[in-house]
Amino acid sequence: MSVRTRYAPSPTGYAHLGFVARVLINYAMARKNGGQFVWRNEDTDRDRFVEGALEYNMKWVREFGLDWDEGPDKGGPYAPYTQTERLPLYKEAYEKLITNDNAYRCFCTKERLDELREMQKMSKQQTKYDGLCRLLSQEEIEKNLTEGKAFTVRIKVPKDRKIAFDDIITHNHVVWDSNDVDDYIIVKSNGIPTYHLAAMYDDVAMKITHVFRGSEWLATTPVHVLILEGLGVPKEDQPQIGHFTVILDPNTPGKKFSKRNSNFKIDGLIIKGYLREAILNYLMLLGWAPKDNRELFTLTEFVEAFGLGGMQKANPTWDQKKMDWFNGHYSREFKIEEYTEQFKAWINKYLLTANAEDITTVLVTEEMSQEKVNSLIELAKKTLEDSNLHLKLALVQERAVNFWEVLQQIEFFYIKPSNVDWNIKQLAKIQDKLPEIKTKIHDLLATLDEESTKWTQETWEAGMRKIADETGVKAGDVFMILRVAVVGGPFSPPLLESLQLLGKAYILERI
RNA sequence: GGGGUUAUCGUCUAACGGUUAGGACAUCAGAUUUUCAAUCUGGUAAUCGGAGUUCGAUUCUCCGUAACCUCACCA
Numbered sequence: 001m002s003v004r005t006r007y008a009p010s011p012t013g014y015a016h017l018g019f020v021a022r023v024l025i026n027y028a029m030a031r032k033n034g035g036q037f038v039w040r041n042e043d044t045d046r047d048r049f050v051e052g053a054l055e056y057n058m059k060w061v062r063e064f065g066l067d068w069d070e071g072p073d074k075g076g077p078y079a080p081y082t083q084t085e086r087l088p089l090y091k092e093a094y095e096k097l098i099t100n101d102n103a104y105r106c107f108c109t110k111e112r113l114d115e116l117r118e119m120q121k122m123s124k125q126q127t128k129y130d131g132l133c134r135l136l137s138q139e140e141i142e143k144n145l146t147e148g149k150a151f152t153v154r155i156k157v158p159k160d161r162k163i164a165f166d167d168i169i170t171h172n173h174v175v176w177d178s179n180d181v182d183d184y185i186i187v188k189s190n191g192i193p194t195y196h197l198a199a200m201y202d203d204v205a206m207k208i209t210h211v212f213r214g215s216e217w218l219a220t221t222p223v224h225v226l227i228l229e230g231l232g233v234p235k236e237d238q239p240q241i242g243h244f245t246v247i248l249d250p251n252t253p254g255k256k257f258s259k260r261n262s263n264f265k266i267d268g269l270i271i272k273g274y275l276r277e278a279i280l281n282y283l284m285l286l287g288w289a290p291k292d293n294r295e296l297f298t299l300t301e302f303v304e305a306f307g308l309g310g311m312q313k314a315n316p317t318w319d320q321k322k323m324d325w326f327n328g329h330y331s332r333e334f335k336i337e338e339y340t341e342q343f344k345a346w347i348n349k350y351l352l353t354a355n356a357e358d359i360t361t362v363l364v365t366e367e368m369s370q371e372k373v374n375s376l377i378e379l380a381k382k383t384l385e386d387s388n389l390h391l392k393l394a395l396v397q398e399r400a401v402n403f404w405e406v407l408q409q410i411e412f413f414y415i416k417p418s419n420v421d422w423n424i425k426q427l428a429k430i431q432d433k434l435p436e437i438k439t440k441i442h443d444l445l446a447t448l449d450e451e452s453t454k455w456t457q458e459t460w461e462a463g464m465r466k467i468a469d470e471t472g473v474k475a476g477d478v479f480m481i482l483r484v485a486v487v488g489g490p491f492s493p494p495l496l497e498s499l500q501l502l503g504k505a506y507i508l509e510r511i
Numbered sequence: 512g513g514g515g516u517u518a519u520c521g522u523c524u525a526a527c528g529g530u531u532a533g534g535a536c537a538u539c540a541g542a543u544u545u546u547c548a549a550u551c552u553g554g555u556a557a558u559c560g561g562a563g564u565u566c567g568a569u570u571c572u573c574c575g576u577a578a579c580c581u582c583a584c585c586a
Contacts, residue, residue: 010586045585110584117583126513127582152584170516180514188584195586219515219581243516246579250522254578282523285535289524293534312524315579319522322536332549399548409547426546464545479545491547 003035004208007068008199010042011053015060015266016259018247021283023066025212025244028306030069038206039071041082042199044192060266064276065299070206078206083198090193093201093231094153094186102230103186105151106133107144128182129154153187155196155226163222168210169242169311176222184223196220200227208239215243242308245287248317257318262362264318271354271362273346273403278327286316296329324401332398339397340390346403347380363404376407379414383407386414391501395493409493413502416510417488424490426480430473437481440467442511450504457496485511 005026009019030037041054058073070076080086097103106129113129120127134156136144144151161178186197193201203211217224221241228238249257249264262268269279277298284302285295288310297305334342354362363373383389392410400406422434430437444463448454464482468475482499483492486507492498499507 008586012586042586048585106584113584121512124512128513150584167516172516174515176514182582185584190584192584194584199586214586215516215580216586217580221515243580245517248579256579285523287523291525293525295523295535314517316524317522319536322523325536328549396548398550461545474545476545483546487546489546493547495545 001207001209003030003033003210004038004206005030005035005210005212006038006040006203006206006208008040008042008202009057010045010048011057012045012048012050014050014053014259015057016257016264017266017269017279017283018257018264019057019266020061020064020066020280021247021286022212022214022244023061023064024280024283024302025288025311026210027066027068028303029210029212029308031303032306035209036069037067038076038078038208039068039073039081040202040206041072042195044083044194044198046084046190046192057266063267063270064280083202084192086198086202087192089205090187090198090201091191094193094197096232097155097186097227097230098153100230100232102156102226103153104134104156105136105141105144106154106183106185107136107149107151108133126180131183134183150189152185152189154183155186155223155230157181157183157223157226163225165221165225165241167218167242168240168308169212169244170313174218174221178222181222181226184220186223186227196223197227200224201231203239204228204231204233204237211239211241212244213241215246218243242311245312245315247286248315250317250319253317263320263323265358265362267350267354267358268362269323269402270350271358271404273343273351273406274323274327275330275342275402278330279323281330282323282326286318287312327402328398331400331402334397336390336394336397340393343389343393343403343406344384347384351377351380351403375415376404376411379411380407382414383410388501395497395501399493412487412492413498416506417486420484420488421490422484424480424484426490427477427484430477433471433473434481437467437471437473437478438485438511440471441478441482441485442508445504445511446508448504455504457500460496460499482511 007023007026009015027037029035039058043049043054054072058071068074070078070081072081075081094103098105108129116130117127119125133154157178159179162175163178163181164173164175166173184196185194187193202208221243224241247257247264249255249261251261257264259265270276280299280302281295281297284297288306289312290305290307290310294305331339359373359377360370364370386392392413393406396406396409400409422431427434441464444467445460448459464478465475468478471478479495480490483495484490486492486495486499486502
């Protein structure tokens with residue numbers, strides 16, 4: 001039997017990187033085994049439905065280079081792949097469950113349920129349905145039905161039984177006492193099934209062999225086992241189920257990473273100019289590790305190396321430093337032409353198309369104002385026109401973590417630094433000599449003809465060292481003075497190479 | 512409170528019941544260097560606690576502890 005996995009999000013919100021991590025596992029499992037990967041649209045919650053969420057989430061998963069074989073957008077042999085288009089199927093299923101006494105209609109009102117729960121909480125009892133409607137006679141049920149009373153359908157959990165399943169990720173044999181399991185509602189009073197019924201029914205109907213889902217589903221797994229049994233699905237036709245970890249936020253220890261952290265927005269890192277392959281690679285290793293501890297994987301290499309044995313049980317914490325390291329690694333691997341193309345693609349595709357809100361939440365920080373962000377975006381447009389862009393990028397490629405940093409590091413090539421900060425540690429002791437040295441550097445460069453053979457880094461360097469001798473300061477300090485004048489601060493790409501690209505007029509204007 | 516899951520350096524993790532408990536990121540020191548990086552070399556750093564099984568426990572069992580998930584007509 002062919003391996004089939006699925007990713008089944010509900011279109012109730014916008015995806016975050018946790019989505020991508022989960023798709024990655026399902027995708028790898030299917031691809032590794034030559035099977036199919038299915039996208040199913042679980043839109044049974046009409047109240048929380050968000051228009052456009054499905055399309056948005058699909059678009060971004062695709063941006064990461066992940067694709068699926070069957071889904072609401074492309075159809076397939078088990079269509080439809082949107083649950084609200086499958087309602088008649090579920091109806092048939094739950095009627096069968098009722099007929100076979102695996103489920104029952106519950107006419108309790110929301111108010112009674114709320115009251116019941118309140119009372120149980122107050123008396124520190126387990127909050128659980130009390131089973132009142134289990135007691136209804138056939139006559140009472142018929143009467144309620146003819147009166148048109150609204151009802152939900154609940155799973156009828158048997159008494160005094162063990163319910164067990166084997167988790168294919170944690171490799172646990174998990175056992176529940178059925179008396180601890182609630183009679184969950186599997187069909188709402190509007191006739192639409194809840195996750196429990198719809199997902200189980202569809203996994204079987206779509207011949208899904210392996211279900212990888214979040215650990216939030218572990219607690220309701222006994223319900224799912226019961227539904228599968230009640231539906232009469234033989235063991236060998238049931239999907240195998242595994243629960244995987246959630247990614248934790250280092251800023252709020254022990255808490256799930258949320259989209260509120262802009263680094264976890266699905267497009268947050270992308271807008272900052274991180275590379276897809278780097279993000280993907282980092283995500284692979286959050287929750288999975290190979291026996292040999294290899295860390296660098298392309299998507300195809302990951303698929304090749306993937307195995308259930310490497311799945312982790314404990315929740316990992318996001319480490320931005322490691323994310324940065326991966327991005328630096330992949331950035332440095334590019335030839336400069338490719339790197340330049342990637343940079344331009346980032347500007348065109350992500351930076352300039354991002355909406356104002358995304359820009360603000362992702363790029364504006366304590367250190368960077370909205371005005372600064374806006375001016376850098378203007379700069380980004382300008383770099384697109386620069387035929388010498390690749391020469392500048394070559395100087396910053398190995399020292400920037402992401403493209404947004406690149407932009408900041410090449411800014412001085414285009415814009416004269418507005419607030420030059422001379423108050424730096426290295427120059428603290430020679431503040432009084434600054435004017436003299438600046439004049440000498442200016443003279444040195446001003447007297448050289450840009451067209452002449454003397455206009456070289458060697459000449460500059462020799463001249464700079466001579467100035468150092470004459471004024472009795474360290475050569476490094478003289479270089480630093482020139483650096484601060486030209487760049488505006490103590491950090492820069494290689495100085496002389498930068499000057500060469502800048503040109504004489506621009507240098508003299510600044511020193 | 513009930514049920515379930517998890518626990519190795521700061522972080523991600525490796526270790527048929529037998530290793531000086533390994534690697535990566537981070538960190539520290541050194542080399543290189545006109546700055547910052549990058550690169551190279553080296554160092555610091557961990558088995559949650561307590562019993563038990565065993566010749567021997569990071570690994571198996573039990574008891575604690577902590578964290579997470581769940582206890583909705585949400586998924």
